[in-house]
Amino acid sequence: MGLAGFADKGRHHGGWFFRTVCLPSLILACLVFSPLSRAADAPLGATSYKMAGDATKMRIVINFDREPDIKWFLLRGPNRLVIDLPATRFALNAKDVKPRGLVRAVRYGELGEGKSRLILTGKGPFAVDNLDVLKNGDGNGYRIAIDMSAASQREFDAALANQALTTGSTVSADKAGRVGTGPVSNPGHRFTVVVDPGHGGIDGGAEGLNGTVEKNVTLAFAMELRDKLAASGKYDVFLTRETDEFLRLDDRVRIARQHEADLLISIHADTISLKGIRGATVYTVSDKASDPEAQALADRENLSDQFAGMEIKDDSKEVTDILIDLIRRETHNFSMSFAHTLVGQLSTSVGLINNPQRSAGFKVLKAPDVPSVLVELGYLSNAKDEAQLLSADWRNKATQSITNAVALFASARSGTGAGG
Numbered sequence: 001m002g003l004a005g006f007a008d009k010g011r012h013h014g015g016w017f018f019r020t021v022c023l024p025s026l027i028l029a030c031l032v033f034s035p036l037s038r039a040a041d042a043p044l045g046a047t048s049y050k051m052a053g054d055a056t057k058m059r060i061v062i063n064f065d066r067e068p069d070i071k072w073f074l075l076r077g078p079n080r081l082v083i084d085l086p087a088t089r090f091a092l093n094a095k096d097v098k099p100r101g102l103v104r105a106v107r108y109g110e111l112g113e114g115k116s117r118l119i120l121t122g123k124g125p126f127a128v129d130n131l132d133v134l135k136n137g138d139g140n141g142y143r144i145a146i147d148m149s150a151a152s153q154r155e156f157d158a159a160l161a162n163q164a165l166t167t168g169s170t171v172s173a174d175k176a177g178r179v180g181t182g183p184v185s186n187p188g189h190r191f192t193v194v195v196d197p198g199h200g201g202i203d204g205g206a207e208g209l210n211g212t213v214e215k216n217v218t219l220a221f222a223m224e225l226r227d228k229l230a231a232s233g234k235y236d237v238f239l240t241r242e243t244d245e246f247l248r249l250d251d252r253v254r255i256a257r258q259h260e261a262d263l264l265i266s267i268h269a270d271t272i273s274l275k276g277i278r279g280a281t282v283y284t285v286s287d288k289a290s291d292p293e294a295q296a297l298a299d300r301e302n303l304s305d306q307f308a309g310m311e312i313k314d315d316s317k318e319v320t321d322i323l324i325d326l327i328r329r330e331t332h333n334f335s336m337s338f339a340h341t342l343v344g345q346l347s348t349s350v351g352l353i354n355n356p357q358r359s360a361g362f363k364v365l366k367a368p369d370v371p372s373v374l375v376e377l378g379y380l381s382n383a384k385d386e387a388q389l390l391s392a393d394w395r396n397k398a399t400q401s402i403t404n405a406v407a408l409f410a411s412a413r414s415g416t417g418a419g420g
């Protein structure tokens with residue numbers, strides 16, 4: 001992968017930031033990055049690289065044979081985290097640096113004049129939650145530990161602007177410092193809804209008695225819901241996909257965070273072996289499923305990532321962060337509150353299953369800071385439900401009910417009415 005565009009993109013910044021950051025970048029652009037750096041006088045040894053997580057959150061650990069003296073900073077266009085190092089010999093396993101999750105590319109190499117650099121390119125904007133140089137417990141060198149999470153471009157830009165303000169002409173944060181990644185106030189923010197049409201591409205989802213494919217029903221419904229919500233003029237509304245494309249579950253969550261969503265509504269239409277069962281269900285996330293059927297459904301929906309040969313692994317060795325925990329609890333309360341409102345609205349217009357508010361461990365509902373619900377519109381295994389899902393009249397009623405529920409939820413959140 002070439003670095004030719006590296007300096008060009010920096011020009012979006014203008015001002016001194018471009019000059020100070022991008023002049024070294026211009027020099028860098030002339031060099032060839034290679035995992036094999038030439039031998040120098042006792043260079044620092046980067047001995048291993050580990051990366052865990054998904055498109056919403058990653059932890060990266062780079063081990064060194066001695067304490068690395070580092071400087072790090074952000075660049076945009078594309079969104080990158082740059083770590084400057086002294087001359088370093090990178091003995092990293094190609095398999096370990098293979099991009100995945102929130103990291104789209106890992107590059108490293110010599111910068112010349114006794115310096116080396118490592119660049120992580122994000123899959124979209126991100127926040128650096130932590131970046132520390134730590135002594136390894138076994139007395140075996142040092143490590144750089146990085147926690148990053150998906151964020152909006154506005155949040156990334158705010159961190160970048162803050163970095164420029166706080167670091168003066170060095171343009172780099174202190175190695176122990178934290179570039180401003182905390183909550184950034186956003187007075188222009190409108191209540192934002194992300195509508196997620198389930199499945200897509202190679203993952204068709206459930207199939208109806210008469211051949212209806214879930215991924216098509218969910219997309220058609222989601223587009224109609226998007227249009228109805230947008231027509232109110234009160235919200236910003238985004239879809240996670242607008243075409244028949246495959247999207248990983250964590251990418252759906254990442255997109256919601258990227259838009260700073262106040263609400264994620266994931267749309268599905270299930271099948272069940274009992275053909276008599278019909279009606280809509282509203283799900284929220286929980287560690288313990290509300291009932292065995294909800295558990296089975298979550299297991300089926302979570303299988304989505306197996307399409308396109310995605311490996312399934314649970315990287316839930318999460319940083320136990322009290323703040324994150326509190327946010328998650330608050331988010332959960334909002335999710336429950338919206339689910340309750342939604343069931344109330346849907347019950348006036350479309351048929352619901354018994355006990356229509358349920359919960360299970362749906363991966364797509366796991367954003368710590370975005371209230372999220374999953375709506376199973378009905379059962380494609382039931383002939384009447386399948387026919388309804390294809391009926392414009394029914395869709396109109398259902399999308400109207402969801403829009404009403406969003407309005408109630410949004411005005412409760414803002415205290416003064418939606419959109420404030």
Ligand SMILES: [Zn+2]
Pocket residue numbers: 198199205206214268269270301
């Ligand atoms: Zn589904």
